[in-house]
Amino acid sequence: MSFAPRDNHEAQVQFALERGVPAVIGVLGSIHLPYPSRAFDMAQCARCLIPWTSNDGMYLMEVDRVLRPGGYWILSGPPINWETYYQTWKRSKEDLEAEQRHIEELAESLCWEKKYEKGDVAIWRKMMNDKQCPKKSTNICKSNDSDSVWYKEMKTCITPFPEANGANEIAGGQLEKFSDRLFAVPPRIAMGLIEDVTAESYQEDNKVWKKHVNAYRRINKLIGTTRYRNVVDMNAGLGGFAAALESSNSWVMNVVPTVARNTLGVIYERGLIGIYHDWCEGFSTYPRTYDLIHASGVFSLYQNMCKPEDMLLEMDRILRPEGAVIFRDSVDVLNEVRKITAGMRWETKLMDHEDGPLVPEKILVAVKQYWVGSTGNSTSSDE
Known part of the structure; x- marks a missing residue:
């Protein structure tokens, strides 16, 4: 993961993303x-x-x-x-x-x-x-949750190591080498640190997402190819979507919404990357930097928090022309989304769940059209 400040003269993050390298706008400040x-x-x-x-x-x-x-x-x-x-x-x-x-x-x-x-x-x-440690520091942070960081000010204290039983034990748990790490049970789950997630439910989540991604590939055969290099998952959960892609042609920015369960530590323990974000705000990237957006349950998650049209406009901003979006949500939510996208120059198609039409969850596939302003709107001196 690369990050750099927003810079109008030398847009390092924009250059990185255009090369297909993971990057976000960010600073090490307060x-x-x-x-x-x-x-x-x-x-x-x-x-x-x-x-x-x-x-x-x-x-x-x-x-x-x-x-x-x-x-x-x-x-x-x-x-x-x-x-x-x-x-x-x-x-x-x-x-x-x-x-x-x-x-x-x-x-x-x-x-x-x-x-x-x-x-x-x-x-x-x-x-x-x-x-x-040869010397024990007394300046240890007193917070019990070093993962709770959204809009919180840094302090001049040292984050403590997790408990270790022996001098040669890795604090926080041993990680497998990649790519075994991708599907091994992450230490945070094995230690019971993620609420309502067990090793069994984690393995079941992986199976579900493999089935979902196979369905996506039947819908769009370009998924997993170099056509969709930069991918963002707006509601990543345990990182099952990114893991199921298993493609060296694509990388996924796994976003864990700040209003959802905090699973970003698990995502990193799987060898994936991601970031915390509130989708009621703008995302820390330049326009037209992602080829594919995956939005599973994110509009249901943000109901009554912010307007869906604002979220869709932000998705449109970060999506490249001819880029694709895959929505997965309840049919009522997707019908509302579809009404809004009709005015955004997106082509959409509503499809049944892979398990059949009786499942209330549906899939909406959208493609952002490539378009430019008409000559009637030109301000050139030739007009």
Whole structure:
């Protein structure tokens, strides 16, 4: 997952998405990143210009929160290799040396071990559990839920490791190697940390989504091909849709709505990616950046919270021309959606559930038409 601020002159996120690489608009500021704890195996800063030593190391503490035990942090750019570049950076040797020393001290307080430094690159590794930490920090966050981060301000405290029984045990649970990780029972579920989800219900969810995706492929044979490279699942649940795709031609941005059960940690433990989001707000991306949108139950979820036309207009904004949308919801909800899309230059088709017409849940398939303004609306000097 890549993120960068919105930039009119150098739209890095837009460029990444147009290349088919996962990215969102975002900043490391005063609010927590919209990701769960222990989400990433590796974090990288390549001349990202984040002042790591500012605010008592708060930004590095946020990286620590989203980094898995045993994960790596890679830093390239200032102040690494300051001896070579201090004149280019127009900073004094003393200033850069002090900054690097401060970063080293912060990393040690976070229970990170420096593994490598050569040339312009330095690499740290987060310990596997708190029993491996040579020094115990007293500045531990008191919150019991390090995954509850939506619109919450960051604090200068260290996210505690989950409990580990032995010095060599990975805190939070051992993950399988990918792609076995995709269908193995995630540690959060195995430990009973997700309400009303068991290993059995998780396996059943996988079976259901394999059946759903097979039905989608019968409807649209381009699913899983390079035609739909950038995919977003608006209500990802346990990540079953993305896992069932099993296509190296596509990647899925799994969105866990902030009003739904918090399952994003499970999605990351499956080796998938995703983000928290409230669909009553605009999504953190540029226009026309997704090829396929999957919306299962999302309009039922947001009934009486925000207007469906506002959600549909945001979907239209982020969908590329000739991109597709697959809705899965109750027939009443889909009929309302279909009325609105009739005025959006979308072609739609309502279809029965794969188990037959007696099932109240239906499928609505839509394609955004490619169109431009008519010559009658032109403002050119030729008119």
